[in-house]
Amino acid sequence: MAKHLCGYVVFCRKVINKGACVANRSVNPEQILQQSEIIYTEEDVRNAIAVLAKKISARIAGTEPLVMCVMGGAVVFSGQLLPQLGFPLEFDYVQASRYHEKTEGEQLVWTVEPRDNVRGKTVLLLDDILDEGQTLAAIREKCLAHGAAEVVIAVLVEKDLERVKPIQADYVGLSVPNRYVFGCGMDVYGWWRNLPAIYALNVN
Numbered sequence: 521m522a523k524h525l526c527g528y529v530v531f532c533r534k535v536i537n538k539g540a541c542v543a544n545r546s547v548n549p550e551q552i553l554q555q556s557e558i559i560y561t562e563e564d565v566r567n568a569i570a571v572l573a574k575k576i577s578a579r580i581a582g583t584e585p586l587v588m589c590v591m592g593g594a595v596v597f598s599g600q601l602l603p604q605l606g607f608p609l610e611f612d613y614v615q616a617s618r619y620h621e622k623t624e625g626e627q628l629v630w631t632v633e634p635r636d637n638v639r640g641k642t643v644l645l646l647d648d649i650l651d652e653g654q655t656l657a658a659i660r661e662k663c664l665a666h667g668a669a670e671v672v673i674a675v676l677v678e679k680d681l682e683r684v685k686p687i688q689a690d691y692v693g694l695s696v697p698n699r700y701v702f703g704c705g706m707d708v709y710g711w712w713r714n715l716p717a718i719y720a721l722n723v724n
């Protein structure tokens with residue numbers, strides 16, 4: 521059975537809790553963009569992903585990994601990285617959210633959890649951003665609880681918080697300052713995941 525979920529059509533997966541995927545209409549997305557600052561260009565992002573693809577390939581080519589996209593933020597990163605991984609792999613996704621179109625994290629809400637296809641596999645988790653680390657720590661734990669042999673984590677960006685996090689990524693494309701960032705899959709109040717560059721929100 522097909523379900524419509526946040527613009528994606530999802531076949532035959534149990535949807536635990538339909539996440540809030542509606543953009544905040546009380547903000548003006550054009551104004552937000554004008555008031556923000558570009559911190560990485562499209563070319564910076566492309567170069568960073570090419571470097572990540574080489575490093576990841578050197579580590580997991582030959583393991584026939586299960587690559588898991590953390591929806592929805594990692595959709596752009598996954599889409600750009602996957603064609604550069606030149607070895608056999610399987611693909612799946614999970615969905616968990618704790619920002620809910622806001623700029624501060626709250627409790628993690630699961631929409632699609634990892635399932636038994638992770639058993640015995642090298643799982644490559646792809647996410648757009650590692651910020652406080654709570655999201656990826658929870659996903660990794662569930663993958664291991666379902667019997668994953670190992671979990672390798674790659675993120676497009678990591679936020680520099682200057683404090684210890686509950687999880688470390690194995691591969692980080694770009695480092696971002698401690699500001700709310702968007703573009704390349706990352707939203708700002710539910711908008712602008714489609715931007716090819718990375719921006720930082722200016723707070724007045």
Ligand SMILES: O=P(O)(O)OC[C@H]1O[C@H](OP(=O)(O)OP(=O)(O)O)[C@H](O)[C@@H]1O
Nearest residue numbers: 591592593617618619651652653654655
């Ligand atoms: O390291 P953390 O502080 O836990 O934050 C990182 C998470 O935040 C974002 O997801 P979000 O909750 O915004 O959901 P989304 O993927 O739907 O944007 C992002 O995609 C990461 O998964």
Ligand SMILES: Nc1nc2[nH]cnc2c(=O)[nH]1
Nearest residue numbers: 651699700701702706707
């Ligand atoms: N879009 C976006 N999502 C996040 N999730 C955690 N931190 C961030 C951030 O800075 N930007």
